[in-house]
Amino acid sequence: MRRTNTVHTLLRRVTRGNGFYIGEIFHAAARRTPATPVTLDRPLQWAPDRGTEFTVGQLAAQIDDLAARLWAAGVRPAERVALYKTDNFDIALLACAAGRIGAVPALLSPALDGAVAGALLTRLDRPWLLTDADTLTGALREVPLAGVVRGTLLSAGRAPAGAPDTVLLADHAGAPRRDPVFLHPHQPSLITHSSGTTGIPKLAVHCPETGWHRLVPQQIVAWPIRERETAALCMTFVHSRFYQGLAMFLGHGNPLVIAVDPDPARIGPLFTRTRPGYIETHPNTYVDWEELDAAPGAPLSSVRVFGATFDAMHPRTIQRMLGASRRKRPLFVQFYGQSEIGPMAGRWYTRRTAHRSDARCVGLPLPGFISMRVVDDAGRRVATGRTGHLEVRSRTRILTYLGEDDRFRSQLHDGWWRVGDMGYLDRWGLLHLMDREVDRIETMDSNLAVEDLLMGRLDELREVVIVAGPDGEPVPVVATRSEEPLDPARWRMATEDLPPMAPYRQFPFEGLPRTSTRKIQRPELARIVRESPPRPVATGREPGTVTGA
Structure with a gap:
C-alpha cells in the first residue's frame, strides 16, 4: 500500500497543472501533421456540401469557423452549451468549437427522448441550447424551452415559425476568428451524462486535469500503433471516451475513420474500403459485427487491434473478432470503466488466449492511476477472492453530478468512490466483475x-x-x-x-x-x-x- 501511495504522490507532483481541452484536440494535431486524413461515413449535417474526406487541418479550420459563429451569437467562456441534435460527427466539431472559446459543452445523446432531454436542460440551469431544426420540431416539439434555456442556436435548418429567440449559426458566417480560451485545469470544462441504465441520466462534470489523467494510460496503450494504422471509431459522440479516442490517435498521427451508422451492412463496405488497423465500438455493437467475419471483402481482415472500453465483452464476440483478422498477431484490448472515473482496469486477448478467457476477469487496475479495494456492506475490506462492493481512489474522478452534489458525495467514503459494481480481486490483483449492485439476484452468483x-x-x-x-x-x-x-x-x-x-x-x-x-x-x-x-x-x-x- 505504501508503494502505491508513493507512486500516486510522485505522479501528482509531475502532472500537476496539465489539462485535457477538447477545443485543442484537432489544433494540436494540425500543428504536427495537418495532412492526416479523416474519413466520415456520411457528410456533416451542418456542411453537407463538403463531402466525407477531410484532413486534420481542414477540420481544425471548421472548428475555428464554428467557434467564431458561436461567439458572434453571444456564447461566452464558462457558459454551458447543451448540445442535443441529430446524430452526426458535427456534434463533436460543435463541442470542440464551444470548448475552443472556453464555453462548457454539455453533451446530450440523440437517443434521449424529448422529455428526458427537457429534464436535463432544466438541471443545466439556463444553458444555451445548440440543436438543429429537425430536433427542435421533432423530439423537442413538446418541451417548453422558454425560461429553461438562455437561447436556442441552430446548426442546421431554418428556424420554425413561432421561435423568435432562435439564432441560426449560418447567419454568422464570416465572423472574426477568436483566440482559444483555456479554463483553469480544475474548472468545469465538459459535461456528459451517465448511461441512464437506472433511470434519468446523471450529469457528470469533468475538468481538464482529470481528463488528462484519463488520457495518459490510453495513449501509452496506443503507442505501438502510432502513425502506422488507420483507426476507426464508431461510438456515441456524447461520451467522454470518444474525445479521448480522438486525442489518442490524432496525437499519434494515425489516419481516422469516423462512423455514425453501426449497421454491419454499411460498416462492412466502409472497412473494406478504408482497411483500418484499429477499430473501437460499443461492446453490444461488436456482437452485431460478428457477422462481418464472413462478409464480402473481409472487412475485418486488416485489423491489428480491437478496442473496447465501455463494458465487459462476451468471449464469443472476442473470438469472432480475432478470428476474422488476417494480421499475424491481432489483439483485443479491453478496458473496464465508467463515466465518473474513466478506465479503471484493462487486459488484452490473443487468438491463443481468447478461447479460454474468463469474461468476468476485466484485468488489472491501472497501476499508478487507479487504487482499488473491495468492501462489504459496512465498508470494511474483504479478503482476497471474496465478492464485495468495488471502490476506487484516483485522480480521474469527475468533479460532481450537476444539480445532485449530495447524490455524488453519498458515493464517496473517505476519498474512495463506490463504483456501483460487485466483484473481487484475485491473488494476482486481477479484477473479476460479477454484477451491478442494483441488478443482483439472490439465487445467482453472477x-x-x-x-x-x-x-x-x-x-x-x-x-x-x-x-x-x-x-x-x-x-x-x-x-x-x-x-x-x-x-x-x-x-x-x-x-x-x-x-x-x-x-x-x-x-x-x-x-x-x-x-x-x-x-x-x-x-x-x-x-x-x-x-x-x-x-x-x-x-x-x-x-x-x-x-x-
Whole structure:
C-alpha cells in the first residue's frame, strides 16, 4: 500500500497543472501533421456540401469557423452549451468549437427522448441550447424551452415559425476568428451524462486535469500503433471516451475513420474500403459485427487491434473478432470503466488466449492511476477472492453530478468512490466483475457470467439479459439474430447445468430498452417483464418460447 501511495504522490507532483481541452484536440494535431486524413461515413449535417474526406487541418479550420459563429451569437467562456441534435460527427466539431472559446459543452445523446432531454436542460440551469431544426420540431416539439434555456442556436435548418429567440449559426458566417480560451485545469470544462441504465441520466462534470489523467494510460496503450494504422471509431459522440479516442490517435498521427451508422451492412463496405488497423465500438455493437467475419471483402481482415472500453465483452464476440483478422498477431484490448472515473482496469486477448478467457476477469487496475479495494456492506475490506462492493481512489474522478452534489458525495467514503459494481480481486490483483449492485439476484452468483455462457452456447442469440421477475426470480430475456423463435430444446440443453431460471422471454431486438452506448437498461427491462405477461408464440413447436410486449 505504501508503494502505491508513493507512486500516486510522485505522479501528482509531475502532472500537476496539465489539462485535457477538447477545443485543442484537432489544433494540436494540425500543428504536427495537418495532412492526416479523416474519413466520415456520411457528410456533416451542418456542411453537407463538403463531402466525407477531410484532413486534420481542414477540420481544425471548421472548428475555428464554428467557434467564431458561436461567439458572434453571444456564447461566452464558462457558459454551458447543451448540445442535443441529430446524430452526426458535427456534434463533436460543435463541442470542440464551444470548448475552443472556453464555453462548457454539455453533451446530450440523440437517443434521449424529448422529455428526458427537457429534464436535463432544466438541471443545466439556463444553458444555451445548440440543436438543429429537425430536433427542435421533432423530439423537442413538446418541451417548453422558454425560461429553461438562455437561447436556442441552430446548426442546421431554418428556424420554425413561432421561435423568435432562435439564432441560426449560418447567419454568422464570416465572423472574426477568436483566440482559444483555456479554463483553469480544475474548472468545469465538459459535461456528459451517465448511461441512464437506472433511470434519468446523471450529469457528470469533468475538468481538464482529470481528463488528462484519463488520457495518459490510453495513449501509452496506443503507442505501438502510432502513425502506422488507420483507426476507426464508431461510438456515441456524447461520451467522454470518444474525445479521448480522438486525442489518442490524432496525437499519434494515425489516419481516422469516423462512423455514425453501426449497421454491419454499411460498416462492412466502409472497412473494406478504408482497411483500418484499429477499430473501437460499443461492446453490444461488436456482437452485431460478428457477422462481418464472413462478409464480402473481409472487412475485418486488416485489423491489428480491437478496442473496447465501455463494458465487459462476451468471449464469443472476442473470438469472432480475432478470428476474422488476417494480421499475424491481432489483439483485443479491453478496458473496464465508467463515466465518473474513466478506465479503471484493462487486459488484452490473443487468438491463443481468447478461447479460454474468463469474461468476468476485466484485468488489472491501472497501476499508478487507479487504487482499488473491495468492501462489504459496512465498508470494511474483504479478503482476497471474496465478492464485495468495488471502490476506487484516483485522480480521474469527475468533479460532481450537476444539480445532485449530495447524490455524488453519498458515493464517496473517505476519498474512495463506490463504483456501483460487485466483484473481487484475485491473488494476482486481477479484477473479476460479477454484477451491478442494483441488478443482483439472490439465487445467482453472477447474472453476467450466466449470460456469457449462454451467448457462447447459442450462436443464434443476439442478446440475452437476466433480470429479476415479479417474485425476484431470474427471468432470461432473449433476442435472436433472425428474430425467429428460439428453439426450446436447444435452450434446455444450454441451461441444464445452470441455476434454475424462469421460462425465457423472447423480445424483438429493437424492442429492448437501450442507452446511448447500446447497454440494456436493465431496470426498465425488468419493469417491462413484470408488467407484460408472457404470450406463447404460435410456431408449431412445443410450448416454452414466449415473447414480451
